[in-house]
Amino acid sequence: xxxxxxxxxxxxxxxAPGPRRAxxxxxxxxxxxxxxxxxxxxxxxxxxxxxxxxxxxPNAVDILNTNAPPxxxxxxxxxxxxxxxxxxxxxxxxxxxxxxxxxxxxxxxIGAAVGSLAGYLGGWADTVLMRLTxxxxxxxxxxxxxxxxxxxxxxxxxxxxxxxxxxxxVVARIVRAEVLxxxxxxxxxxxxxxxxxxxxxxxxxxxPQTVPSLLVAAxxxxxxxxxxxxxxxxxxxxxxxxxxxxxNMLSNAQAxxxxxxxxxxxxxxxxxxxxxxxxxxGDALRDALDPRYRESNV
Amino acid sequence: MAGYxxxxxxxxxxxxxxxxxxxxxxxxxxxxxxxxxxxxxxxxDQIAQFRANLGLDDPVPVQYLRWLRAAxxxxxxxxxxxxxxxxxxxxxxxxxxxxxxxxxxxxSLAAAIPLGVACATRRNTAFDRIxxxxxxxxxxxxxxxxxxxxxxxxxxxxxxxxxxxxxxxGAAFSLGDRIRHLLMPVFVLTIANLAExxxxxxxxxxxxxxxxxxxxxxxxGLSGPIVLFRHAxxxxxxxxxxxxxxxxxxxxxxxxxxETVFAWPGIGQLAVQSTLSRDYPVLVGVTLAVAVFxxxxxxxxxxxxxxxxxxIRLG
Numbered sequence: 001x002x003x004x005x006x007x008x009x010x011x012x013x014x015x016a017p018g019p020r021r022a023x024x025x026x027x028x029x030x031x032x033x034x035x036x037x038x039x040x041x042x043x044x045x046x047x048x049x050x051x052x053x054x055x056x057x058p059n060a061v062d063i064l065n066t067n068a069p070p071x072x073x074x075x076x077x078x079x080x081x082x083x084x085x086x087x088x089x090x091x092x093x094x095x096x097x098x099x100x101x102x103x104x105x106x107x108x109x110i111g112a113a114v115g116s117l118a119g120y121l122g123g124w125a126d127t128v129l130m131r132l133t134x135x136x137x138x139x140x141x142x143x144x145x146x147x148x149x150x151x152x153x154x155x156x157x158x159x160x161x162x163x164x165x166x167x168x169x170v171v172a173r174i175v176r177a178e179v180l181x182x183x184x185x186x187x188x189x190x191x192x193x194x195x196x197x198x199x200x201x202x203x204x205x206x207x208p209q210t211v212p213s214l215l216v217a218a219x220x221x222x223x224x225x226x227x228x229x230x231x232x233x234x235x236x237x238x239x240x241x242x243x244x245x246x247x248n249m250l251s252n253a254q255a256x257x258x259x260x261x262x263x264x265x266x267x268x269x270x271x272x273x274x275x276x277x278x279x280x281x282g283d284a285l286r287d288a289l290d291p292r293y294r295e296s297n298v
Numbered sequence: 299m300a301g302y303x304x305x306x307x308x309x310x311x312x313x314x315x316x317x318x319x320x321x322x323x324x325x326x327x328x329x330x331x332x333x334x335x336x337x338x339x340x341x342x343d344q345i346a347q348f349r350a351n352l353g354l355d356d357p358v359p360v361q362y363l364r365w366l367r368a369a370x371x372x373x374x375x376x377x378x379x380x381x382x383x384x385x386x387x388x389x390x391x392x393x394x395x396x397x398x399x400x401x402x403x404x405x406s407l408a409a410a411i412p413l414g415v416a417c418a419t420r421r422n423t424a425f426d427r428i429x430x431x432x433x434x435x436x437x438x439x440x441x442x443x444x445x446x447x448x449x450x451x452x453x454x455x456x457x458x459x460x461x462x463x464x465x466x467x468g469a470a471f472s473l474g475d476r477i478r479h480l481l482m483p484v485f486v487l488t489i490a491n492l493a494e495x496x497x498x499x500x501x502x503x504x505x506x507x508x509x510x511x512x513x514x515x516x517x518x519g520l521s522g523p524i525v526l527f528r529h530a531x532x533x534x535x536x537x538x539x540x541x542x543x544x545x546x547x548x549x550x551x552x553x554x555x556x557e558t559v560f561a562w563p564g565i566g567q568l569a570v571q572s573t574l575s576r577d578y579p580v581l582v583g584v585t586l587a588v589a590v591f592x593x594x595x596x597x598x599x600x601x602x603x604x605x606x607x608x609x610i611r612l613g
Binding site: 032131132134135136137138139140141142143144146147148150151223227230231234235250251254257261264268271272275276279280283 | 312313316317320321324325327431434435437438439440441442443446447450454544547548550551554555558569570573574576581584585588589592593
């Protein structure tokens with residue numbers, strides 16, 4: 001670790017690298033982060049390859065072989081309906097990773113819009129938007145999630161939108177703080193003087209500055225979205241069977257712990273690993289991109 | 299100071315109003331209706347009668363204003379399912395949740411602050427990395443999964459602890475019995491809150507240890523522990539307090555899940571049940587009660603700043 005931490009500093013004394021390259025270097029020096037990134041890329045490849053590498057269909061039933069232990073035919077055994085666990089985990093990877101990614105995109109989109117409007121317009125708009133943000137933050141996420149999903153039905157689309165719709169508040173706060181920081185700076189004044197519209201100034205001049213913090217928030221956002229989906233599944237309001245998700249495999253396995261205590265282990269393990277990888281990644285990105293955290297952590 | 303408090307209390311009231319509005323509109327804007335009315339034994343006339351009695355046929359703004367007027371008079375309505383008064387339900391359930399959450403929050407702070415300080419002073423050593431890794435593991439584990447694994451091991455396999463509830467049914471109150479019922483839920487909740495607080499204490503302490511006053515204190519010849527605890531920690535506690543305030547609603551979510559898994563009769567469990575059965579008055583009441591605590595918590599943390607750091611003058 002000491003080895004990897006010193007070269008950027010020596011270089012900073014000589015020809016200073018750009019902030020982006022320096023950030024990339026710091027990121028590469030973090031072994032946990034690189035391992036996490038490799039793991040996640042692997043998971044996405046598995047999710048995308050899905051049916052092509054899967055030994056069976058995720059809902060193919062081997063009725064004579066229910067709750068089977070691992071064997072050459074079924075590497076991880078079968079579940080209570082005789083479905084191949086590995087095949088369902090692969091199908092579940094696609095579901096879970098998709099939920100995480102799209103929900104994060106929605107959350108970042110809403111958060112960036114709310115935060116930048118509040119920060120840039122200020123005054124009344126700021127007060128209303130930020131009080132709304134505070135109000136949403138003061139309601140525990142599980143109530144919001146359960147209400148939205150119980151009300152609009154537990155479809156794949158509703159779940160993604162619901163998770164996105166309850167996760168934007170932290171992003172909004174971050175973006176607002178950044179916008180306030182840049183709003184008074186010279187390059188923004190210059191753009192205003194040239195007659196650029198507020199929308200253009202936000203989109204072209206201010207929001208690009210917030211990309212590093214958004215990237216960090218987005219990474220943590222995917223991790224949380226995956227946890228939210230599994231929490232919803234626990235209450236029976238997650239992705240609905242027979243479509244496989246790690247969350248519903250986990251909550252489903254709970255009913256069969258007597259017959260098959262192995263079942264909850266696999267999806268739980270994958271959820272923990274994936275969320276952990278995203279959290280490590282987010283932490284490393286923050287160290288690499290955000291000077292405030294870098295100084296306090298080196 | 300009095301002016302500041304008044305202003306904060308006013309803001310808190312506005313925030314509570316926003317929370318009630320968001321919850322009310324959200325739940326009423328939806329298709330469907332209370333699960334109680336989905337009962338197939340009810341005739342169409344009976345359902346219509348119920349809807350009329352409950353005022354569900356009025357426009358949502360009218361319903362909201364009616365609810366708001368009653369709420370301002372201290373009446374939160376009655377449960378659709380059990381006809382109990384929401385105020386009474388909250389009064390019986392809230393102490394149970396406070397007991398559980400209070401112990402868990404206290405324990406997690408008691409563990410997280412020393413751990414965070416230890417990590418900050420041993421920064422980038424094996425100890426620090428192991429604690430950081432464990433903290434990440436804690437953040438990344440679904441709460442209900444941890445709870446279920448504990449249940450399987452301690453209640454099912456070892457038969458050492460009760461699987462749920464708050465006391466043994468039919469037995470007289472005993473402290474030992476209560477503690478045995480508290481052990482697993484408290485452990486799950488402590489873990490859920492511990493990780494985040496440890497991480498924030500660590501980074502706040504690292505920041506504080508780099509400050510000039512810490513170097514000065516060392517230069518004056520003060521002993522290590524005095525510098526660490528009396529100088530650095532006091533300053534580091536401010537961001538930690540903020541985080542505890544901000545994460546309070548999140549801790550409530552963890553509490554709701556834990557209470558459901560362990561059948562703990564608190565408001566978290568009540569909230570989940572009322573959401574699933576669309577018991578509107580109970581759900582709105584619980585959400586408000588939780589918001590009161592969350593908002594009150596953030597007000598208290600702001601007031602605590604002044605105690606931790608005398609330089610901070612509120613006003």
